[in-house]
Amino acid sequence: MRTQVAIVGAGPAGLLLGHLLTRSGIGNVVLERRSPDYVLSRIRAGVIEQGLADLLREAGVGDRLDREGLLHTGFSLAFAGRRHRIDLDGLTAGKCVTVYGQTELTRDLMEARAKASAPSFYEVEHVELAGLDGDRPSIRFRQKGIDDELNCDFVAGCDGFHGVSRASIPSGVLNTFERVYPFGWLGLLADVPPADEELVYASHDRGFALCSMRSLTRSRFYVQVPLDENPEDWTEIRFFDELKRRLPEEIARRVRPGPAIEKSIAPLRSFVAEPMRWGRLFLAGDAAHIVPPTGAKGLNLAGSDVRYLFEALREHYHEKSGAGLDAYSARALRRVWKAERFSWWMTSVLHRFPGMSPFEERMQQAELDYIASSRAASAALAENYVGLPY
Structure with a gap:
């Protein structure tokens, strides 16, 4: 098989990237080691930032979010027997968050991908990434007992903290930072x-x-x-x-x-791996970073990674420029570290150690x-x- 962008992982990051690429006429294939039912059974975050909500609307997958999501213009801090409301709307010139389960967002993206007839392979085994440091990367995998190979221009590693993507980068390339x-x-x-x-x-x-x-x-x-x-x-x-x-x-x-x-x-846990690119492999979402859930940043950081990576890939294919791809890691990490700081701060202030x-x-x-x-x-x-x- 041959495609332009191979996406490893069918969580929100991989599916959203695939959807954006498909809408821009850029070929892509999604590979996922779990079944669709398993992916949809994972209970995860449910607070969507303003920026991610806007991105979903731009991508044409925000209808149910707007219809069923709960728009929150504030939240409360409770301490010393009292509460203090943070007026998000009033303090940020009209910005807010939307409560919408990650499972529902994943379902929306799955349905959009199926409607677009974009290829996805679930329950794949023995996934191996090769040629990442050259011009012809490939992914070998097995599905239903049959070995196959997917050749591509680029690989997007959206397969989470324990996925194969980050593990495929040679020892000594990455710097990792962690707090448990x-x-x-x-x-x-x-x-x-x-x-x-x-x-x-x-x-x-x-x-x-x-x-x-x-x-x-x-x-x-x-x-x-x-x-x-x-x-x-x-x-x-x-x-x-x-x-x-x-x-x-x-x-x-x-x-x-x-x-x-x-x-x-x-x-x-707080975790960051940098850089978020090695050769033709680009990491996004939990494959590159983890934040404690206190600040509700995990899913939203994956969304910003996807935005940056999509813009870089679109620039490569539509404008024949590699500048966006070259800048992807540094651009994404600037926002990652600010979100890590905020999540660390929220965790430090609100928990008993x-x-x-x-x-x-x-x-x-x-x-x-x-x-x-x-x-x-x-x-x-x-x-x-x-x-x-x-």
Whole structure:
């Protein structure tokens, strides 16, 4: 087989890149090691930045986002038994975020790709990337017991942290930066109304908590727990009792417990690999970087990577210029590191760390008090939360 751009990974990053390329007349093939049903079963982030929402609309896949997504013009910080609302709309000249599940976004992109009859291969095995440092890269893989090879001009590695793409770069080429946090988020998904009209991030002596949502009838709640906790040890009663302890009374009394649809512990990690290009291979999304979920940046960073990579590929094919491809890594990393900073900051301010000193606890309180009392501090938080410009 032959195509112009081979895309490894059929998550939102790979599918969105493929959709943009197809609309621009640039041939592409998507390879995914999992089945479509498995990809759609993954429960992930649900907060879409202004920039990514606009990109989805430009790409023609924003109709259901606009119809079913929940437009949020603010969110709340809860601490010291009180709450402070961050007015995103007022502090950023009209920008906002949209709550829309990653599963639904993936479904929209899958349907758009099928409608365009763009080729996708699922449940592929033994994927091997070759010739990345030359002019003729290729991908060897097996599907349904048959070996095949895909020749291409470029490879887009959109296959996540554990994928084959980054692992195909020789040792010594990449610089990696990582911080693993000493706690995780125990998350519970339930078909109950949200505790509040907007997201509530809570800092408490017992640990962090988050009241989020997927729709007006489906909520996602989180509490900070040690990494060695077993989700099965947490009954619904225990979980909701602990959640309420960490919230101001006015919010806690609106929490409606319900049976768990899904319950799991997510570890928190910051990770960056640079550069995001090696030869004819370009990394995008979780293949290149991971952020803790506190700032809701993971999916959105993948979206900005895709935007930059698509623009570079379009420039290459339509304008016969390699300038965009040469600048891709540096351009993407500038935004990646700013998002890493914001996610690290949010995590540092809102969580309880093992062995925290009284001084460190007071610093957290002072930081939250400053945000609540300073329009400039709230504006800086809002600017980052809605997403820095592409």
